[in-house]
Amino acid sequence: xxxxLYKYILGIADNSLILGQRLGELCGHGPNLETDIAxxxxxxxxxxxxxxxxxxxxxxxxxxxxxxxxAMMRKERExxxxxxxxxxxxxxxYVMARQFLFDIHHFLFLQELQKSKDLTLSAIANxxxxxxxxxxxxxxxxxxxxxxxxxxxHDKVQTAFNDLWPYTDxxxxxxxxxxxxxxEGVGVDTAIFKDTYYxxxxxxxxxxTLDIPETKYFQKGGKEGIHSEHMGYILNDLQYMQRTYxxxxx
Amino acid sequence: xxxxxIKNLEERFEARIARDEKIExxxxxxxxxxxxxxxxxSQHAHSEIVGMLPxxxxxTRAPSLRRKVALLAKVQDxxxxxxxxxxxxETLGISREEMYDQLHxxxxxxxxxxxxxxxxxxxxxxxxxxxxxxxxxNQVPLCNTSFGPYARAxxxxxxxxxxxxxxxYEIMLKLCKGTPEQKxxxxxxxxxxxxxxxxxxxxxxxESVHTEQSMKWKLKRKTNDELRQQFIDQTVPQAxxxxxxxxxxxxxxxxxxxxxxxxxxxxxxxxxxxxGHGPCNKERMKARVGAWERGEWxxxxxxxxxxxxxxxxxxxxx
Numbered sequence: 001x002x003x004x005l006y007k008y009i010l011g012i013a014d015n016s017l018i019l020g021q022r023l024g025e026l027c028g029h030g031p032n033l034e035t036d037i038a039x040x041x042x043x044x045x046x047x048x049x050x051x052x053x054x055x056x057x058x059x060x061x062x063x064x065x066x067x068x069x070x071a072m073m074r075k076e077r078e079x080x081x082x083x084x085x086x087x088x089x090x091x092x093x094y095v096m097a098r099q100f101l102f103d104i105h106h107f108l109f110l111q112e113l114q115k116s117k118d119l120t121l122s123a124i125a126n127x128x129x130x131x132x133x134x135x136x137x138x139x140x141x142x143x144x145x146x147x148x149x150x151x152x153x154h155d156k157v158q159t160a161f162n163d164l165w166p167y168t169d170x171x172x173x174x175x176x177x178x179x180x181x182x183x184e185g186v187g188v189d190t191a192i193f194k195d196t197y198y199x200x201x202x203x204x205x206x207x208x209t210l211d212i213p214e215t216k217y218f219q220k221g222g223k224e225g226i227h228s229e230h231m232g233y234i235l236n237d238l239q240y241m242q243r244t245y246x247x248x249x250x
Numbered sequence: 251x252x253x254x255x256i257k258n259l260e261e262r263f264e265a266r267i268a269r270d271e272k273i274e275x276x277x278x279x280x281x282x283x284x285x286x287x288x289x290x291x292s293q294h295a296h297s298e299i300v301g302m303l304p305x306x307x308x309x310t311r312a313p314s315l316r317r318k319v320a321l322l323a324k325v326q327d328x329x330x331x332x333x334x335x336x337x338x339x340e341t342l343g344i345s346r347e348e349m350y351d352q353l354h355x356x357x358x359x360x361x362x363x364x365x366x367x368x369x370x371x372x373x374x375x376x377x378x379x380x381x382x383x384x385x386x387x388n389q390v391p392l393c394n395t396s397f398g399p400y401a402r403a404x405x406x407x408x409x410x411x412x413x414x415x416x417x418x419y420e421i422m423l424k425l426c427k428g429t430p431e432q433k434x435x436x437x438x439x440x441x442x443x444x445x446x447x448x449x450x451x452x453x454x455x456x457e458s459v460h461t462e463q464s465m466k467w468k469l470k471r472k473t474n475d476e477l478r479q480q481f482i483d484q485t486v487p488q489a490x491x492x493x494x495x496x497x498x499x500x501x502x503x504x505x506x507x508x509x510x511x512x513x514x515x516x517x518x519x520x521x522x523x524x525x526g527h528g529p530c531n532k533e534r535m536k537a538r539v540g541a542w543e544r545g546e547w548x549x550x551x552x553x554x555x556x557x558x559x560x561x562x563x564x565x566x567x568x
Contacts, residue, residue, distance in 0.1 A: 024309040024310050024322060025309075025310055027306040027309050027322070027325055028299075028302035028306040028537065029537065029541040029544075030541060031544065032549060033299070033332060033333055035545075035548070037329045037333070040329065044326065047318055048319055050315060051316070072314075091544070146548070146551050149552065149553075150547070150550050152550070153547055153551030156547065237310040240311045241371060245429075245431065248428055250421075
């Protein structure tokens with residue numbers, strides 16, 4: 001039970017950790033000051049959430065590791081985030097498309113997690129959902145602006161969606177820990193909102209005058225710890241201090 | 251307006267400042283007052299924005315989640331300061347785009363300190379402690395400056411800066427109480443940031459071209475040299491608590507003056523950096539200009555979208 005719960009928490013928190021890290025790369029480089037502040041703020045929210053999850057994970061494992069050990073001292077194969085969140089900040093269209101595809105799922109997921117039998121997880125979900133409701137509004141608005149803005153922005157964001165769409169299906173994959181936690185009434189059965197997820201995407205994409213990409217093949221692996229080539233570089237940054245100066249207090 | 255009328259207005263204006271009344275954007279003001287404020291406030295705003303870069307450099311590599319979150323929040327505060335200051339400056343009749351253009355073409359300056367690189371985690375501590383510390387000394391008097399929007403923006407900026415400074419000092423404290431390797435990292439950061447921080451308070455009074463006029467308009471309440479002395483007197487005991495050494499062999503408490511005596515500042519280095527030849531001037535400008543240029547299509551899209559929505563509304567109403 002503990003091992004499954006631990007891995008279940010990693011599966012949730014690693015998404016926020018890696019996406020928070022990606023957004024953190026953008027700080028000071030946004031298209032305008034307001035967007036820069038917003039992206040930094042979303043990163044800040046996500047990393048704040050990560051702290052709550054990992055503090056809980058540290059408590060249940062009770063093996064002396066703290067939130068930072070869990071966040072920064074694992075091997076790449078032990079990170080359980082989906083591939084979507086590790087995709088690079090190619091341009092602002094990719095950043096917003098990635099955010100939007102993630103946020104819509106994140107919101108639906110937290111709605112269900114609030115009902116978890118695990119009171120800590122439901123309390124965290126309850127706190128996070130307020131932030132995520134803002135994230136999804138922010139990214140949805142930008143998808144509409146970019147899609148229905150200029151010809152250039154339309155093409156750019158369509159290209160981003162075409163490239164990122166194959167990563168959406170993995171959001172609904174269930175690994176062993178997910179299945180075990182669903183059985184316990186702790187985890188969220190994501191299958192129940194899969195249709196709603198794609199309907200919501202379609203609704204916004206329609207409004208943004210964008211096409212739903214015709215993808216037959218989807219990518220997977222992250223939830224089993226098999227990541228893209230980008231992941232090692234993200235971890236290089238994330239783990240740099242902890243690896244270079246092990247066992248120190250900061 | 252006749253010369254006499256202008257003179258009359260100027261006299262009344264100076265009298266208001268002397269009475270410590272706030273000047274508001276719609277009030278009459280001498281053109282020189284307007285230009286001086288545009289120059290100073292925009293320079294201040296640019297410093298906030300460029301300052302995000304050296305600190306942002308450590309967001310992805312912060313050593314713990316707590317530090318990462320705190321650094322993100324801090325850099326976000328700097329962006330927020332930029333935002334109020336640009337807004338305050340816009341009330342003087344210049345657009346944000348014009349101000350960006352002045353920054354990107356090198357016409358407007360920003361604080362030279364941000365042209366130094368952040369090469370270790372301790373640099374993030376040193377920036378908070380020293381750079382924000384020097385900034386506060388410069389900025390606290392501005393909470394009472396004569397131009398209303400600037401004074402009000404500074405009240406908020408100073409509150410947040412003082413929090414940043416404590417946060418920076420706390421990073422240093424943790425390093426100095428840590429392993430010898432961590433303490434060495436802290437000492438190294440102090441060695442590199444000390445002199446540039448002293449330079450931040452501006453050229454010596456003899457060389458400062460704007461001081462006299464700025465004092466009159468309460469854009470300045472103390473001279474650069476007075477502020478520098480205040481910074482040194484305040485900071486040296488803090489370094490003592492940390493147990494690290496200020497890199498100045500001539501630094502010595504002067505009982506008679508009631509101040510620290512200190513060594514010569516390398517003004518050649520200061521002017522080299524001000525003139526664009528510091529270690530990171532080119533990178534900083536490249537990052538700012540690059541972000542602006544890469545963002546053009548995004549801003550165009552937002553504008554086009556908003557115009558379409560306004561048109562829709564008008565069509566519906568019509």
